[in-house]
Amino acid sequence: MFQPTNIVSAALAAVFVLVLSPNQRLQAATLFTGSSNGIFGTPIIDASVDSEALFSIERAGPRTESFLVGEPGVGSMPNQLTFSGQSFSVMPEQTFAIGNFFYHNGQTFSGTNVSAVPISVSLNFHQPTQAQQQFEYRFTFGLTPNIATSSSADSLTISQNPAPQAFALNQSNYPENYSVEVLGFSLDQGATFTRNFQIPEDRSINSTLFARIQKNSTAYDLTKPSSSSPVSIPEPALLTGLLLLGSTTFLSKLSKKFTLPLSH
Structure with missing residues (x-):
């Protein structure tokens, strides 16, 4: 009947x-997957201070790269910075780790170090689109004479977080605008962030670099995908x-x- x-x-x-x-219908399906890696650049050398700078860049795999600097003393190691990228699978608004940063403060001879070194951190998206976002940081060394007091602890200062980067997705002809932001380096799994590490000689420290993907709130005229004119919802x-x-x-x-x- x-x-x-x-x-x-x-x-x-x-x-x-x-x-x-359309954004609401697609939001549940927007899962971002990808991986990260870091590449160290050319160090900054003050010839008046480090006239015999000694450094090298070593790559241990597709996602891990190390910067070693300074001639070590007997029984010690050079200063070492290592960035290890990792895979991620996240939804928008989730804070997630994009890499591990290792810093070893070795005992090195004066005049064999560098002032600073840059690093380019890349986020390589696999889904829902293939794209790459790059962020630049700079690590500045603050080295002190090696004496048996806490005041001899060396410091490593990190530059300000780079600006968020915007990107767009076009799923089923509906444009969606997002931005990805690096939040900084953390020693406590993202609870707090720091821009300065200070540790004694022959000690090491591990930290994690975090990021977040955010969906922009601006709505666009979906009848004209190429239009950037906002419309009211x-x-x-x-x-x-x-x-x-x-x-x-x-x-x-x-x-x-x-x-x-x-x-x-």
Whole structure:
């Protein structure tokens, strides 16, 4: 037997899907996967201080690179910076680790070090699109004479976080705008961030570099994917009212259409 209620349920479901914005329908499916790596650049050398600078860059794999600097004393090691990238799989607004940073403060001879060294950290997205975002940092060495006091601890200062970078996705012809931001280096799994490490000679420290992907709130004219003109999106309360009004009208028409004559 024909059931009007089946039509009502289907119609209400269709109306509910239609009132959702395309961004809302796609948001649940937006999972970002990828990996990271870091590449050290040419160090900055002050010839008046480090006239015999000694350094090397070593690569232990596709995601791990080390910068070694200074001629070590007997029984010690050179100063070492190592960045190890890693894979990630995250949703927007989630804070996630993009790499591990290792710093070893060795005992080295004066005049054999460098002032600073840059590093380029790359985020290589695999899904939902293949793209790459790069961020630049600089590590500045603050080296002191090696004496048996806590004041001889050397420091490593990290430059300010680079600016967030924006990118766009086009899924099913609906543009979605995102930005990725590096949050900084942390010694406590992202609870706090620091820009300065200070440790004694022949000691090491490990930290983690964190990032976050955010979805931009600006809406765009979806009838013209190339347009950058923002459009207004109805508030949820208004959408609910329109839905109720439409469903009430629809039910009223159906009740009239399917009213059966009474038998006498």
